[in-house]
Amino acid sequence: MRTTEKIDGYDLSTSDTEEVHVLAVDDSLVDRKVIERLLRISSCKVTAVDSGRRALQYLGLDEEIQKKETNGFDGLKVDLIITDYCMPGMTGYELLKKVKESSAFREIPVVIMSSENVIARIDRCLEEGAEDFIVKPVKLSDVKRIIDYTTTELREGEQREGARARRRGINKRKQREGDDDLSSSPPSTLSSSASSSPSSSIQSAAAPLSPSTLDSPTRRLKMTSSE
DSSP states (O other), X not given: OEEEEEETTEEEEEESOOOEEEEEEOSOHHHHHHHHHHHHHTTEXXXXXXXXXXXXXXXXXXXXXXXXXXXXXXXXXXXXEEEESXXXXXXXXXXXXXXXXXXXXXXXXXXXXXXXXXXHHHHHHHHHTOSEEEESSXXXXXXXXXXXXXXXXXXXXXXXXXXXXXXXXXXXXXXXXXXXXXXXXXXXXXXXXXXXXXXXXXXXXXXXXXXXXXXXXXXXXXXXXXX
């Protein structure tokens, strides 16, 4: 099933095939519906929440809220977070810091939205690790740009992980082959001197002291003359 819409001069087709899962965070119902609609037009799966706390709850990063109530979310993997900057209770900047402090979610791109174009605010978010900063009203071109580089990063990450897995498989195979070679190799042969028979070695060592040499008439004559 496919539908076609035209917004901001773009002819778009949306389908049931959704590749990027976006967590959209905004306390304004109107703004939340706008960003949700733009993301769905861009073939994204969207989970929309109304506060930073609810976003942390969805990600499993707010233990206090989880103890008080069940979240009702399905816990799908999140590929991108888009959050408003000014929100009651927890700002988008504070949510950004929480995400970047998490070892499990720090690699997720976070995009900040704001109705105010404040340079100091933008710089602070970017220094904290935000992927981008969008000034409201959010346009479809903004969403398309974000989704494009998010999709590219996801594809490159999958390719890198696949390459690492292949290298691990090759190394394991080489190690097994090396172990097989060691187990099947014949024992080393002894040197010619070590492989000679014990009797010949003993005879060779005892040759100077043989009785026949000591008892020969010439030997006895020489000994008698010297005395």
